[in-house]
Amino acid sequence: MNFIPLFVIVPLGAAFLMPVVSRLWKGMSDVLGNLAALFLMVWSFAALQMGHETTVFYAGGWEPVASIPIGIAMVMDGLTVFMLIIINVIGFAVTLYSVNYMNHYTDKAKYYTLFLLMMAGLNGVVLAGDLFNLFVFLEISAIASYSLVAFGIGSEELEASFKYQILGGTASTLILMGIAFFYHMTGTLNLADASTVIQQLGTHPGIIFVSILFLVGFSLKAALIPFHAWLPDAHPSAPAPISAMLSGVVIKVLGVYALIRIFFNVFGITAMPSVLTIFIVLGSVSMVAGAFLAISQSDFKRMLAYSSISQIGYVLFALGLGTPLGILGAMFHLINHAAFKSLLFLNSGAVVYRTNTRDLDQLGGISQKMPVTGITSLLGSLSISGLPPFGGFWSKLIIIMAAVESGHFALAGVAVFTSIVTLAYYMKLQKEAFYGALKASFGKLKEAPFLMSLSVILLAIVVTGMGLLLIPEFKSVILDPAVKIISGGLNYSKLVLGG
Amino acid sequence: MKGMTLIVKEITRLMVPSIILLGVYVVLHGHLTPGGGFAGGVLIAGSFALMVLAYGSEETKREIKMWHATFGESMGIFLFWFLALMGVIQGTHFFTNILAKGRTGDLFSAGIIPLCNIAIGIEVAAALFAIFFTMAVMRLGEKL
Numbered sequence A: 001m002n003f004i005p006l007f008v009i010v011p012l013g014a015a016f017l018m019p020v021v022s023r024l025w026k027g028m029s030d031v032l033g034n035l036a037a038l039f040l041m042v043w044s045f046a047a048l049q050m051g052h053e054t055t056v057f058y059a060g061g062w063e064p065v066a067s068i069p070i071g072i073a074m075v076m077d078g079l080t081v082f083m084l085i086i087i088n089v090i091g092f093a094v095t096l097y098s099v100n101y102m103n104h105y106t107d108k109a110k111y112y113t114l115f116l117l118m119m120a121g122l123n124g125v126v127l128a129g130d131l132f133n134l135f136v137f138l139e140i141s142a143i144a145s146y147s148l149v150a151f152g153i154g155s156e157e158l159e160a161s162f163k164y165q166i167l168g169g170t171a172s173t174l175i176l177m178g179i180a181f182f183y184h185m186t187g188t189l190n191l192a193d194a195s196t197v198i199q200q201l202g203t204h205p206g207i208i209f210v211s212i213l214f215l216v217g218f219s220l221k222a223a224l225i226p227f228h229a230w231l232p233d234a235h236p237s238a239p240a241p242i243s244a245m246l247s248g249v250v251i252k253v254l255g256v257y258a259l260i261r262i263f264f265n266v267f268g269i270t271a272m273p274s275v276l277t278i279f280i281v282l283g284s285v286s287m288v289a290g291a292f293l294a295i296s297q298s299d300f301k302r303m304l305a306y307s308s309i310s311q312i313g314y315v316l317f318a319l320g321l322g323t324p325l326g327i328l329g330a331m332f333h334l335i336n337h338a339a340f341k342s343l344l345f346l347n348s349g350a351v352v353y354r355t356n357t358r359d360l361d362q363l364g365g366i367s368q369k370m371p372v373t374g375i376t377s378l379l380g381s382l383s384i385s386g387l388p389p390f391g392g393f394w395s396k397l398i399i400i401m402a403a404v405e406s407g408h409f410a411l412a413g414v415a416v417f418t419s420i421v422t423l424a425y426y427m428k429l430q431k432e433a434f435y436g437a438l439k440a441s442f443g444k445l446k447e448a449p450f451l452m453s454l455s456v457i458l459l460a461i462v463v464t465g466m467g468l469l470l471i472p473e474f475k476s477v478i479l480d481p482a483v484k485i486i487s488g489g490l491n492y493s494k495l496v497l498g499g
Numbered sequence B: 001m002k003g004m005t006l007i008v009k010e011i012t013r014l015m016v017p018s019i020i021l022l023g024v025y026v027v028l029h030g031h032l033t034p035g036g037g038f039a040g041g042v043l044i045a046g047s048f049a050l051m052v053l054a055y056g057s058e059e060t061k062r063e064i065k066m067w068h069a070t071f072g073e074s075m076g077i078f079l080f081w082f083l084a085l086m087g088v089i090q091g092t093h094f095f096t097n098i099l100a101k102g103r104t105g106d107l108f109s110a111g112i113i114p115l116c117n118i119a120i121g122i123e124v125a126a127a128l129f130a131i132f133f134t135m136a137v138m139r140l141g142e143k144l
Helices: A006-024 A028-049 A078-104 A108-127 A131-152 A155-186 A191-201 A205-222 A231-237 A240-268 A273-295 A300-321 A324-355 A371-384 A391-405 A409-434 A450-470 A479-488 A491-497 B006-028 B037-055 B057-063 B066-089 B113-136
Strands: A055-058 A073-076
Touching: A006 A028, A006 A108, A006 B066, A028 A078, A028 A108, A073 A078, A073 A108, A073 A191, A078 A108, A078 A240, A078 A324, A078 A450, A078 A479, A108 A131, A108 A240, A131 A155, A131 A191, A131 A231, A131 A240, A155 A191, A155 A205, A155 A231, A191 A240, A191 A491, A205 A240, A205 A273, A231 A240, A231 A300, A240 A273, A240 A300, A240 A324, A240 A479, A240 A491, A273 A300, A273 A409, A300 A324, A300 A391, A300 A409, A324 A371, A324 A391, A324 A450, A324 A479, A371 A391, A371 A409, A371 A450, A391 A409, A391 A450, A479 A491, B006 B037, B006 B113, B037 B057, B037 B113, B066 B113
Parallel strands: none
Antiparallel strands: A055 A073
């Protein structure tokens, strides 16, 4: 039996059981949700163990005929495993955190159902071997996240969710249109098969047309700067664990991963270097503008949301360089950002849980009363601002080195400058929320509940140890296979179809 | 929302069983005739909606609770998931057919497809009814 579909089967099954089981016993939803998430995390590490060969699974046993795939394919390669680890480790930390945090809200069973559907969708997107299933899984996770953003059903949440739905719906429409034209052009939806067809087509006007649709659609999902309007509303309004998931994982999987897979592995980036230029432009604009928008925020979570835009800009910028070093930097920054941004959002949740405010002007000195939250958020802030021992420093260093190496001196300078701005607004965040004089109203403040603290401590350990990923032993297992798939480009179709 | 007149109520009472029967027929013959799980499920949900319209929301709320719909919905989709998983349990692939295919045209044929249709029928009927129930019957802030 093949183990790949379990990444989708398990969260779906747990999600469907959830409403029934939670009627029998209220606490069961916590147990079931966490068990499913724990299983997924362990399974993603098992996937890492099983080697970096490209494995293909055909649903229902519909094997390819004369090496033309006819069934639904699920493909697992180095890049997929890399994304699966990000999704499922953050997913487990978030479910652990939700046990205490979601007591604030009404219906935990519904929350877990939606959350697990989102996980199934995210795992499905990275495993999908054909474009239409990628779209279906993308919609599953997007629709689940629309309802999760509105989970608090206050006016602010509903407005944010509505905005997110309109822009997310626009993105999905563009992507679906792109898929329709793509299908018309190539006659297949299987990514590997389509890749070979496109290479035979040569310069076809349809390719540019479809590329534009995909570029806009997935950039909307990734919230790059001209398309970012939904993110600063949606991410702060969601419950904190969902904000962590949205910022840490969802924009990367639905946006960045899909862009990488389609442009690097299917269209082939060497055939269209202009896409790389677009990546660099979008990336550097997002990087700078996101940082400057973040610095003026006085809302804890909103600042983190703008910071996400800025950091995703780094990833896209590094991808746009197109060199193996740039791709390594992009992947390393991607996994770093997933760890520290979800940690920071969970910290913000702990602050909101105890103080009921996320306005930085009203907070102050709470590190004295909430040491775990204070210290872990300090670690996260130091890492995201790129201070030496942490992973964030190394990934930014690699990105800047890659920029210099490929001759983009001015943009390397911009990246350094943005990093300094990042340090500035995280210092502002630390000073206004966690350090300085303790506000009188917080005299009786307590540390966050046990499981919330445990979850942030686990993530803080991951954040602190992230720099170790550059040690050859770890690098060759986690980062290198992903980089190899991306820089391998059109080899993808050979690896999948075997030949 | 109060109910409609006696005439509407009586005609609804006569119509509803045959609509449900038609829905069940469409679900069960999904692999043979046009229609299937989704179409049949919509018919069944439609008959419930007709009852709500004819008898009014107060009476409906006495008879049907929200959790009936949610339970049916979860069970329908869970059954579908389980049928797909049977392939894995048998040691082959997810969604592999595990039953004999039978003779084309028979009611008992086409492997697990009729069973999948039944699961989809339950799911669609319950889900559409839940949506209708929430929008037409429930009021804001009311406990489900």
